[in-house]
Amino acid sequence: MLRIRFHGRGGQGTKIASRLVGTAAFLDGLYAQDFPLYGAERRGAPITAFTRISREPILERGVISEPDILIIMDETLLDDPMAMPLTGLKEDGVIFLNTTHSPAEAKNRYKIKAQIITLDITKIGIDTLGKPILSTLAGGVASKIAGIREDSLKKAIEKELSEIITDSELIKKNIEASLYCFNIIKPVEVKTSEITHKGSTVISVPFEAASISTPSVNTAGNIPLRKTGNWRTFKPIFNYELCNKCMICVARCPDGCIAVRNERGFPSIDYDNCKGCLICIDECPVHAIEKVREVHTW
Amino acid sequence: MVAKKEMLTGNSSAAWGVRLAEIDYIPAYPITPQTEIIETLAKWISDGVMDTRMVTMDSEHSMITAAGAASATGVRAFTATSSQGLLYGFEMLYTVAGWRVPLVMVNVSRGLSAPITLEPDHNDILSARDSGFLQIHCETCQEVLDSILIAYRLAEDERVLLPVLVNMDGFHLSFTREPVEIPDIEDVRRFLPTYNPKHAFFKASQPMAQGIAVLGGPIYSYFKYQMHLACMKGLEVYKEISKEFEKVFHRSYDTVEKYMTDDADYILIMTNSFSTLGKAAVKRARERGIKIGLLKLRLLRPFPEEDLKNAIKGCKAVAVLDQNIGVGKGGILYPEIASTIYNEQKRPVLLSFIGGLGGKNISESEFDFIFDNMIKAAETGKAPAPQLLYTETEWNEMEKLKKMAGKPIFW
Structure with a gap:
């Protein structure tokens, strides 16, 4: 059985990527199962999805804690203690990382032992689809690594996208972009091995007083410590020569990231927390804000 | 058209069961992880592939009331909920069962608050175990679709005439896709013919009062015990129906596996x-x-x-x-x-x-x-x-x- 785990951010297409691989494997005549995990999901937040592919009926459910293949659609997740995408990867597993860097650079930077494949699929998405939406691109990459036939991938994209997109031109572009990714990735051998983590000893849970055992938090709130700046794909940048200080951007920023912090009275952006939603660009009446693609690496 | 196999989530399997059962009326209220069932059905209704009336309600209490009341007029009704929603409508579970109407409802199991959570366990569905609803619990997405068809047959059988709850686990089934065979509509019609109500229906020439009040233990005891007997009768009826199901669809579902x-x-x-x-x-x-x-x-x-x-x-x-x-x-x-x-x-x-x-x-x-x-x-x-x-x-x-x-x- 091949166990594939996808990590991305809300809005990138993580769930659809896992579905494409599931449907493609199913069309290839294999047993398949796919499943996203999300709770209070929202654009930008870490998302995980899973696909299992097997020649035998699948007697597993729920999260994949020991993947054979890891598809990391957003490099910034590697530094996110809430996501920890490398957790549980098998030693002979394969990682795909969406990055501008080479496999050797990524291996060195993130201390990865496993086989690693890299490709800047964000750039491919922007160039071919006009948006950093990665579902079909990551699906193409994952299908290649999983050894799925090109034709099954193509049919899977047609099927899955026609349920959510009405624009047939956009579906065609997605197929082209996905097959481009599929074909640019060299075939790899994924050695599947059995799950080694069997779980630890069962213990007797002791009684604890209500001061400990109630679902309450006694520490001060820590939301300000959780920076969301690395959610961005595009960075909004002010051009103060055009800015007329109308403050519409200040009012419209949904996260309160824009404020007047300098003596000249111009608004500025708190980049530690700006999620890159780009509402400010849409709202600015004098077009004083531009967007620049940001690569959050070293 | 013949049966086709597709990758479906537990929720879309449920929606397919409902679509194939040719439901007349669906009152709805959203709750994670059940909402996808209603979304799928709403899309089909809007696309014109389902001829069903859907109404969004103000709460699960109203929703179960509306679904039960619709069943009492003799139409085939469906609704779905989960966890807190099931509990919010809890009063109406006993009430609708007492009306002896053949409503089928899906519950997508989710742990109960507090602490509030999203993933499954069965305290929600088992809280309804004494309500008079029959309960079918599913392991796979295929079982969800098939159980809905079986559930209508069971609920509408004159020897039973009690509502049925079909249960599946949130996330582990509701959001998980696996290959599911979608039966041919003609086969489904053969297995599950149009509901022909004998005891509870709406006809101007034949007025009746349903869900009446009773004062006095002997009367109450009689009605309650009849519910119990009808439910127990359901065992034998279930076995008959599952045999017929196997004949038509070549999948067998005993009371236990x-x-x-x-x-x-x-x-x-x-x-x-x-x-x-x-x-x-x-x-x-x-x-x-x-x-x-x-x-x-x-x-x-x-x-x-x-x-x-x-x-x-x-x-x-x-x-x-x-x-x-x-x-x-x-x-x-x-x-x-x-x-x-x-x-x-x-x-x-x-x-x-x-x-x-x-x-x-x-x-x-x-x-x-x-x-x-x-x-x-x-x-x-x-x-x-x-x-x-x-x-x-x-x-x-x-x-x-x-x-x-x-x-x-x-x-």
Whole structure:
């Protein structure tokens, strides 16, 4: 059985990527199962999805804690203690990382032992689809690594996208972009091995007083410590020569990231927390804000 | 058109069941992880592929009332909810069952608040066990679709005429896609003909008062006990229907599913989607030479006592894995199974385990722990105290979280 785990951010297409691989494997005549995990999901937040592919009926459910293949659609997740995408990867597993860097650079930077494949699929998405939406691109990459036939991938994209997109031109572009990714990735051998983590000893849970055992938090709130700046794909940048200080951007920023912090009275952006939603660009009446693609690496 | 196979989530399987059953009326109210059922149906209605009236309601209480009332007019109605929603509409479960109307409802199991959570266990659905709704619990997406078709046949059978709840686990089934065969509509029509109500319908020339008030114990007792008898009759009716289902669709669903139980010395009893994990564990244990099997309960109401007794006959130890907790007592199914076998001359040692609360994974080591305990209990003839499945790693992780939350606090 091949166990594939996808990590991305809300809005990138993580769930659809896992579905494409599931449907493609199913069309290839294999047993398949796919499943996203999300709770209070929202654009930008870490998302995980899973696909299992097997020649035998699948007697597993729920999260994949020991993947054979890891598809990391957003490099910034590697530094996110809430996501920890490398957790549980098998030693002979394969990682795909969406990055501008080479496999050797990524291996060195993130201390990865496993086989690693890299490709800047964000750039491919922007160039071919006009948006950093990665579902079909990551699906193409994952299908290649999983050894799925090109034709099954193509049919899977047609099927899955026609349920959510009405624009047939956009579906065609997605197929082209996905097959481009599929074909640019060299075939790899994924050695599947059995799950080694069997779980630890069962213990007797002791009684604890209500001061400990109630679902309450006694520490001060820590939301300000959780920076969301690395959610961005595009960075909004002010051009103060055009800015007329109308403050519409200040009012419209949904996260309160824009404020007047300098003596000249111009608004500025708190980049530690700006999620890159780009509402400010849409709202600015004098077009004083531009967007620049940001690569959050070293 | 012939049957086709597709990758479907548990939720879309449910929606397909409803579409094929050609439902007339769907009152709806959203709740995670059930909403996808209603979204799918709404899309089909808007696309014109389903001829059904859908109405969004102000709460689950109103929703179940509307669904039951629609059933009482003689149309085929459907609705779905989960967890807090089921509890919010709880009063109406008993009421609608008392009307003796053939409503079919899906519950997508999710742990109950507080603490609020999203992943599954069965306290929500089992809270409705005494309501008069029949209950079918599903392990796979295919079972969800098929059970909805069976449920309408069962509910609409004149010997039963009680509502049915079809249960599936949130996330592990509701959002999980696997290959599902979608039956041909003509086959479905053959198996499930149009509902032809005999006792509860709406016709101007034939006025009737339904759901009347009664004062006095003997009258109340009569109606309540008739509900019980009709529900028990459901066992026999269910068996007939599942045989017919098998003839048409070539898939068989007994009241219980036996997995490697025929020569088993030890049997693990489970329900719903985590049974898949149990089967994998049983298969592994068999490879090590342990004669173990798994018994999955599909029909929870009426309770299949005879089938259960027959399935575990001759085995040395039985473990019940409750994915629920009756606070102040323990697992909810354990005493039901204990009472079923209590008066048997020869009965196995019966062990109680609680696991998978709030969707907690049940790992290999936890299943092995159950198996080891069963073997030991069979040797000594003594059952150990009920045990929560919780691992050392999980405990250590919990200790870290408690520390982060600023516990313990002393004053």
